[in-house]
Amino acid sequence: MTAELTPDDVELVKGNTTYATLVTINEDGTAQASITWIDADGDDLLINTAEGRVKARNLHRDPRVAVLVAADPYRWISINGTVVGTTPEPRALEHIDELKRRYDGEPWSPVQDQVRVIFRVRPDRIHRYED
Numbered sequence: 001m002t003a004e005l006t007p008d009d010v011e012l013v014k015g016n017t018t019y020a021t022l023v024t025i026n027e028d029g030t031a032q033a034s035i036t037w038i039d040a041d042g043d044d045l046l047i048n049t050a051e052g053r054v055k056a057r058n059l060h061r062d063p064r065v066a067v068l069v070a071a072d073p074y075r076w077i078s079i080n081g082t083v084v085g086t087t088p089e090p091r092a093l094e095h096i097d098e099l100k101r102r103y104d105g106e107p108w109s110p111v112q113d114q115v116r117v118i119f120r121v122r123p124d125r126i127h128r129y130e131d
Contacts, residue, residue, distance in 0.1 A: 003123040013040040023066040024058035037099045045121040048096045050114045059083050059119050074131040081121040092116035
């Protein structure tokens with residue numbers, strides 16, 4: 001089952017200061033939540049992270065995720081989705097630079113020995129709230 005992002009959803013996700021809460025599943029079945037920058041390409045969410053981080057290990061092992069993107073308490077979307085692919089460097093490095101410029105207004109400074117990856121998340125269910 002797939003759900004489609006609307007143009008309003010994409011606008012919310014790509015907002016300059018809109019962070020997301022990403023929830024992945026740990027090996028023991030517990031939830032792991034982290035704040036992250038978020039992007040969308042129109043159909044899917046894009047999560048850029050460093051290989052080796054807990055969220056990256058979890059996403060490689062179990063593709064199920066929940067993502068909450070809130071502009072404020074009265075406008076948010078909650079997405080349950082599935083990782084449908086990954087994009088490695090060099091595109092992942094270009095993408096993290098784009099995100100850094102969008103969120104902070106300055107270029108990304110690469111971290112020695114860090115390997116970046118983009119996880120492509122296809123929405124399965126989307127819950128929207130706007131008051």
